Amino acid sequence: MQVQKVDHHELFEQIYNQAPIGIALVAPTGEWRKVNPAFCCMLGFTYEELTKLTYQDITHPDDSPQDVIYNCELFEGKSKEYQYEKRYIHKNGNILWISLHVSLVRREFTDEPLYFICHIVDITDRKMSEQKLLHSEEMFKLITDHAQEIIYIADQEGVCRFCSPSVQRLLGYSPEEVIGQNNDAYFHPQDVERISQMDLTKGNLLNIRVRHKEGHYMWFETTYKVFGDAEHGQQILSIGRDVSERKKHKDISAEAERIALIGSWEWDMVKDQIALSDQIFEIFELERTRKSYCANDVFKVMNAADIASLQEQMEWVKQGKPLDFEYKHSSSDGSEKYLHLRGLITLDEYQQPVQLNGTLQDITERKRIEFKLQESVERYTSLKKYNHDAIISFNMDGNIMNANPVAVKLTGCPVAEMIDTSISRFIGASNLGLILRSNNELAEKEINAVRHTDGTETEVLATLAPIIINNSNVGYYLIAKDITEQKKLLVAKETAERMNKAKSEFLAMMSHEIRTPMNGVIGMTDLLLDTPGLSGEQKEYIEIIQKSGDSLLAIINDILDFSKIESGKTDLVDDPFDLAEIVTETVQIVKPLAREKKLDVRMCVDDAIPTPVYGDAYRLKQVLTNIIGNAVKFTSEGGVEIDVGIKEKCGNTVQLYFKVKDSGIGIPVERKQQLFEPFYQLENFMTRKPQGTGLGLAISKKLVELMQGDIWIEESDEPGTIFVFTARFKLTNGEEGNRLDQQQKKNRTSALRILIAEDNEVNQLVLSRIIEKKGHVVDHVVDGVEAVEAVKHIAYDIVFMDVHMPRLDGFEATKMIKELKSSEDCPYIIAVTANAVRGDMENCLKAGMDAYVSKPIKIESIMQALETYYIKNNL
Numbered sequence: 001m002q003v004q005k006v007d008h009h010e011l012f013e014q015i016y017n018q019a020p021i022g023i024a025l026v027a028p029t030g031e032w033r034k035v036n037p038a039f040c041c042m043l044g045f046t047y048e049e050l051t052k053l054t055y056q057d058i059t060h061p062d063d064s065p066q067d068v069i070y071n072c073e074l075f076e077g078k079s080k081e082y083q084y085e086k087r088y089i090h091k092n093g094n095i096l097w098i099s100l101h102v103s104l105v106r107r108e109f110t111d112e113p114l115y116f117i118c119h120i121v122d123i124t125d126r127k128m129s130e131q132k133l134l135h136s137e138e139m140f141k142l143i144t145d146h147a148q149e150i151i152y153i154a155d156q157e158g159v160c161r162f163c164s165p166s167v168q169r170l171l172g173y174s175p176e177e178v179i180g181q182n183n184d185a186y187f188h189p190q191d192v193e194r195i196s197q198m199d200l201t202k203g204n205l206l207n208i209r210v211r212h213k214e215g216h217y218m219w220f221e222t223t224y225k226v227f228g229d230a231e232h233g234q235q236i237l238s239i240g241r242d243v244s245e246r247k248k249h250k251d252i253s254a255e256a257e258r259i260a261l262i263g264s265w266e267w268d269m270v271k272d273q274i275a276l277s278d279q280i281f282e283i284f285e286l287e288r289t290r291k292s293y294c295a296n297d298v299f300k301v302m303n304a305a306d307i308a309s310l311q312e313q314m315e316w317v318k319q320g321k322p323l324d325f326e327y328k329h330s331s332s333d334g335s336e337k338y339l340h341l342r343g344l345i346t347l348d349e350y351q352q353p354v355q356l357n358g359t360l361q362d363i364t365e366r367k368r369i370e371f372k373l374q375e376s377v378e379r380y381t382s383l384k385k386y387n388h389d390a391i392i393s394f395n396m397d398g399n400i401m402n403a404n405p406v407a408v409k410l411t412g413c414p415v416a417e418m419i420d421t422s423i424s425r426f427i428g429a430s431n432l433g434l435i436l437r438s439n440n441e442l443a444e445k446e447i448n449a450v451r452h453t454d455g456t457e458t459e460v461l462a463t464l465a466p467i468i469i470n471n472s473n474v475g476y477y478l479i480a481k482d483i484t485e486q487k488k489l490l491v492a493k494e495t496a497e498r499m500n501k502a503k504s505e506f507l508a509m510m511s512h513e514i515r516t517p518m519n520g521v522i523g524m525t526d527l528l529l530d531t532p533g534l535s536g537e538q539k540e541y542i543e544i545i546q547k548s549g550d551s552l553l554a555i556i557n558d559i560l561d562f563s564k565i566e567s568g569k570t571d572l573v574d575d576p577f578d579l580a581e582i583v584t585e586t587v588q589i590v591k592p593l594a595r596e597k598k599l600d601v602r603m604c605v606d607d608a609i610p611t612p613v614y615g616d617a618y619r620l621k622q623v624l625t626n627i628i629g630n631a632v633k634f635t636s637e638g639g640v641e642i643d644v645g646i647k648e649k650c651g652n653t654v655q656l657y658f659k660v661k662d663s664g665i666g667i668p669v670e671r672k673q674q675l676f677e678p679f680y681q682l683e684n685f686m687t688r689k690p691q692g693t694g695l696g697l698a699i700s701k702k703l704v705e706l707m708q709g710d711i712w713i714e715e716s717d718e719p720g721t722i723f724v725f726t727a728r729f730k731l732t733n734g735e736e737g738n739r740l741d742q743q744q745k746k747n748r749t750s751a752l753r754i755l756i757a758e759d760n761e762v763n764q765l766v767l768s769r770i771i772e773k774k775g776h777v778v779d780h781v782v783d784g785v786e787a788v789e790a791v792k793h794i795a796y797d798i799v800f801m802d803v804h805m806p807r808l809d810g811f812e813a814t815k816m817i818k819e820l821k822s823s824e825d826c827p828y829i830i831a832v833t834a835n836a837v838r839g840d841m842e843n844c845l846k847a848g849m850d851a852y853v854s855k856p857i858k859i860e861s862i863m864q865a866l867e868t869y870y871i872k873n874n875l
Contacts, residue, residue: 011153011161011162014153014227014235014237015151015153015162015237016036017036017037018225018227018237019036019038019151019237019239020038020204020223020225020237020239021038021119021120021121021122021149021151021239022035022036022038022039022042022098022118022119022120022121022122023035023036023038023039023117023118023119023120024036024039024117024118024120025115025116025117025118026055026102026115026116026118027115027116028075028113028114028115028116029054030054030055030056031051031053031054032050032051032053032054032055033051033115034051035047035050035051039120042096042098042120042122043058043088043090043091043096044090044091044092045091049091055067058088058089059086059087059088059089060086060087060088060089060095062087063086063087066084066086067086070082070084070102071116074102074103074104074116075104075113080103080104081101081102081103081104082100082101082102082103083099083100083101083102084099084100085097085098085099085100085123086098086100095124096122096124097122097123097124097126097127098120098121098122098123098124099120099121099123099149100118100119100120101118101119101120101149101166102116102117102118102119103116103117104116104117105117119149119151121149121239149164149166149239149240149241150163150164150166150167150170150171150220150238150239150240150241151163151164151166151237151238151239152164152167152237152238152239152240153235153236153237153238154183154235154236154238155233155234155235155236156233156234156235156236157182158182158183158184159180159181159182159183160178160179160180160181160182160183161179161235162175162179163175163178163179170218170242171186171210171211171212171213171218172212172213172214173213186210186211187208187209187210187211188208188209188210188211188217190209191208191209195208200224200226200236201226202270202348202354204223204224204225204348204349205221205222205223205346205355206221206222206223206224207219207220207221207222207243208220208222208240210240218242218244219242219243219244219246219247220240220241220242220243221240221241221243222238222239222240222241223238223239223240224236224237224238224239225237225349257277257278257279258278258279258282261279261283261361261362261363262279262359262360262361262362263276263277263278263279263280263281263282263283263359263360263361264277264279264280264357264358264359264360265277265280265343265357265358265359265360266355266356266357267295267343267355267356267357267358268354268355269353269354269355269356270354270355272294272295273293273294274293274294274295274297274298276293280360283337283339283360283362284301284329285331285332301329302327302329303328303330306327306328309325309327310325310327310341313325317343317345317353317356318345318353320345320347321345322342322343322344322345323341323342323343323344323345323356323358324341324342325340325341325342326338326339326340326341326363326367327339327341336364337362337364338362338363338364338366338367339360339361339362339363340360340361340363341358341359341360342358342359342360342361343356343357343358343359344356344357344358385404385405387404387406387479388406388481389406389479389480389481389482390403390404390406390407390409390410390411390450390460390478390479390480390481390482391403391404391406391407391477391478391479391480392404392407392418392423392426392477392478392480393467393475393476393477393478394423394475394476394478395474395475396436396473396474396475398422398423398424398432398435398436399420399421399422399423400418400419400420400421400422400423401419401475402415402419403415403418406482407480410450410452410458410460410480410482411426411450411451411452411453412452412453412454413426413453423478425451426450426451427447427450427451427462427478428447428451430446431443431446431447434446435464435476440464443462443464444462444463444464447460447462447478447480448460448461448462450480458482458484459482459483459484460480460481460482460483461480461481461483462478462479462480462481463478463479463480463481464476464477464478464479465477465479572615572616572619572706572707573615573616573618574614574615574616574730574733575614575615575616575617576612576613576614576733577612577613577614577615577617578611578612578773579605579609579611579612579613579644579656579729580605580609580611580769580773581773582617582620582621582624583603583605583624583642583644584603584766584769584770585621586621586624586625586628587601587603587628587642587766588766589625589628589629590625590628590629590632590640593632593633594632594640597632597635597636597637598637599632599635599637599638599639599640600638600639600640601632601639601640601642602639602640602641602642602761602765603641603642603765603766604641604642604643604644604765605644605645605769606644606645606646608645608646609644609645609646609654609656610654610731613654613729613730613731614729614730614731614732614733615707615727615728615729615730616707619703619706619707620707620727622699622700622703623658623700623703623704623725623727624658626696626697626699626700627658627660627697627700627723627725628640628642628660630696630697630723631660631661631662631664631721631723632662634662634664634665634721635662635663635664635720636664636665637663638662638663638664638719638720639662639663640660640661640662640663641659641660641661641662642658642659642660643658643659643661644656644657644658644659645657647726652730652731652732653728653729653730653731654728654729654731655708655709655726655727655728656726656727656728656729657724657725657726658724658725658726658727659714659722659723659724660722660723660724661720661721661722661723662720662721662722663718663719663720664719664720664721665719665720666719666720666721667713667721675697675713700725704725704726704727707727707728707729708727708728709725709726709727709728710725710726711723711724711725711726712724712725751775751776751777752776752777752797752798752866752869753776753777753779753794753795753796753797753798754771754776754777754778754779754796754797754798754799754800755778755779755780755781755787755790755791755794755796755798755799755800755827756768756771756778756779756780756781756799756800757781757782757783757784757786757787757799757800757801757802757805757810757813758780758782758800758802758805758832759782759783759802759805759806760802763802763832764780764782767800767832767862768780770862771862771866774863774866779794779796782805782806783805783806783807783808784805784807784808784809784810784812784813784816785807785808785813787799787801787808787813787817788808788813788816788817788820791817791820791821791827792820795825795827796827797827797828797869798827798828798829798830798866798869799817799827799828799829799830800830800832800853801813801814801829801830801831801832801849802832802833803831803832803833803844804833810831810832810833810847810849811843811844811847814829814831814847814848814849815847815848817829818848828850828851828869828872828873829848829849829850829851830849830850830851830852830853830865831844831847831849831851831852831853832853832854833852833854851865851868851869853865
């Protein structure tokens with residue numbers, strides 16, 4: 001058979017550009033002369049950045065000496081090439097392990113050194129996996145020392161078009177013997193059959209057996225890539241490394257798995273096939289009648305709750321997160337085991353999951369020990385942490401060992417400062433003497449107060465309990481109950497009831513008396529503003545009066561609102577409204593302050609909520625504004641999350657829940673119940689800057705109760721505060737049911753295909769909801785690169801283009817779209833920007849954008865932009 005002539009220049013250019021390993025030319029002085037894309041990607045540098053550096057600049061300092069030795073030997077002609085492993089420093093500072101094959105090219109006649117040719121393979125993952133697998137540095141070194149790679153290119157029929165010289169060292173063939181031959185002649189027959197049934201365009205990892213020239217087979221781990229097109233012929237580039245030594249250690253690994261009660265598994269996610277090691281069969285006590293299983297086989301031996309948890313975690317795993325899952329397994333004989341499931345995902349070139357490799361370990365004994373320890377710790381911790389009394393533990397010398405939060409508050413001394421100091425500072429030396437002399441009964445009677453660090457004392461009722469360990473008394477617990485508040489409780493309760501009643505009666509009268517003249521002031525101010533001939537100074541003064549009047553009227557309205565609710569004179573209406581729009585409008589009100597404080601405001605409204613619902617939208621918005629406004633006001637960093645969903649459906653009504661979570665400074669436990677009392681201001685203890693009436697939450701509570709709901713603060717260990725309230729609304733209301741539908745029919749009915757290019761999730765959500773509510777189809781991308789790609793494949797009517805996005809900003813993306821599309825096919829591009837300064841609109845239009853809207857996004861501005869599109873397109 002005649003060997004086909006190969007265009008070596010084109011062939012090597014393909015190898016250079018398409019190879020999944022790094023290829024570089026390095027000057028004798030160390031500068032990078034030329035590097036291929038894979039090498040740039042490997043190190044995170046651009047071509048220009050890398051060619052300005054030397055190889056020493058990116059080499060780990062500990063590996064520089066070996067580079068000097070090898071380079072000297074190459075210059076002196078002691079060796080023609082070297083292959084060794086070293087560390088590079090990634091652009092982001094991470095350490096990258098690579099396998100380096102380097103040779104020196106000299107001038108043909110003068111033998112003068114011209115440049116080094118380097119082949120670089122990223123072996124970081126291999127290093128890590130081999131360290132975990134072999135558990136010894138010697139085994140790790142043995143495998144890496146024998147790791148050799150073969151670069152191999154074949155056409156779709158399997159005929160070799162190129163093979164690197166390393167094939168001689170590894171398999172005994174010269175490249176000339178391999179080129180032109182079909183790889184079926186070298187692969188194991190079983191592997192040939194397996195490969196023939198595979199779709200090589202999916203995945204990039206293959207384990208095969210290759211026949212050595214002497215007749216025996218060697219195992220190779222091969223990464224491959226299909227390149228080229230169908231018209232000119234596709235080819236397969238493969239890089240194989242000898243893993244025969246790794247196979248020899250299979251028995252050792254199996255024994256290690258048996259001792260550690262740990263088994264390995266591999267899930268081919270494309271074919272849904274799971275291969276199990278022998279030890280997993282032992283753990284599950286299974287017969288080895290099947291070679292592979294599928295995902296459903298795993299679920300069959302798990303309970304419903306564990307299945308749900310595992311499936312939820314798998315969604316994160318498919319995005320590249322490691323699998324780490326513990327669960328309880330029940331055997332057929334009724335015994336229980338605790339199992340620990342670990343795994344790492346493999347993604348293809350399209351970032352799609354193709355394989356999951358991991359381990360399963362029997363951790364039953366460890367869990368039993370943990371449960372016993374946890375039970376002991378929780379009993380001890382709960383006793384102290386959640387006890388309403390102060391608890392201080394001290395040893396037989398009287399030195400404090402620990403204390404609970406109530407004791408810290410009672411003494412004014414942090415636990416860290418208490419430890420190893422004498423408890424006599426709080427109860428007196430004479431009382432400590434009684435305890436250490438075992439006069440516990442007398443000591444309990446004598447300890448009637450605990451001293452604070454500021455010198456004050458708190459009346460207490462004391463109890464002493466010995467600490468017994470291994471039948472020995474090693475110390476005592478002092479349990480001190482503060483009885484001060486018990487004495488004051490009855491008097492305070494009666495006083496508060498009288499004061500609250502007097503307050504309500506007084507406010508009901510005064511708010512009515514003040515409201516009438518205030519309305520006159522505000523009304524006359526509005527009339528004055530419409531009077532012609534006002535000077536600029538007069539208009540400014542009148543506007544100041546108007547703003548001051550509005551602020552004062554808002555305070556009066558709060559007081560009057562509260563008085564009306566208290567007196568039972570507030571009635572709710574039953575009008576149809578779109579709940580998602582109400583929540584969105586409320587969020588837009590607080591957006592300016594949130595943006596000023598650089599807070600992330602997120603909103604999630606359950607799509608299952610019917611539209612419309614019937615109720616008092618104004619009163620609901622009043623409650624939402626108060627709670628969301630407080631969340632933004634008292635949060636300095638982080639963000640606010642609003643979650644709305646269905647709690648219960650019953651007949652013609654639906655009960656919804658509204659949850660507002662912030663990452664602010666939080667609210668002390670003792671203050672939470674007071675927040676819903678009239679005239680109690682959050683600012684009093686959170687900012688020390690009193691504002692408003694202190695009626696906001698009290699009114700909100702009353703309105704929520706009128707809407708047949710409840711409001712509370714949800715307990716959480718996380719920082720910040722979680723306000724939750726419920727409200728009940730009707731689903732139908734007679735003839736009112738068609739009001740929204742009739743109103744919507746007045747709007748344009750042409751459904752548009754719209755692309756939103758926006759990297760902020762909250763802004764993306766708000767804009768999407770506004771557009772989708774009008775019946776349009778919406779797609780999302782998060783940067784300019786994705787926006788250009790989306791427009792290439794889909795004919796969009798409108799693109800809402802955020803100006804500032806990662807990778808490619810809105811200006812550049814617009815320019816590329818305009819170049820790609822003709823004027824007839826180009827979508828209508830609307831700039832979306834937070835910069836509302838002079839000249840910003842001109843910059844957007846100059847960049848080729850067709851319209852402009854500024855943030856915060858308002859419904860009116862979006863509708864106006866869509867209306868402009870309709871008009872320009874005669875729709």
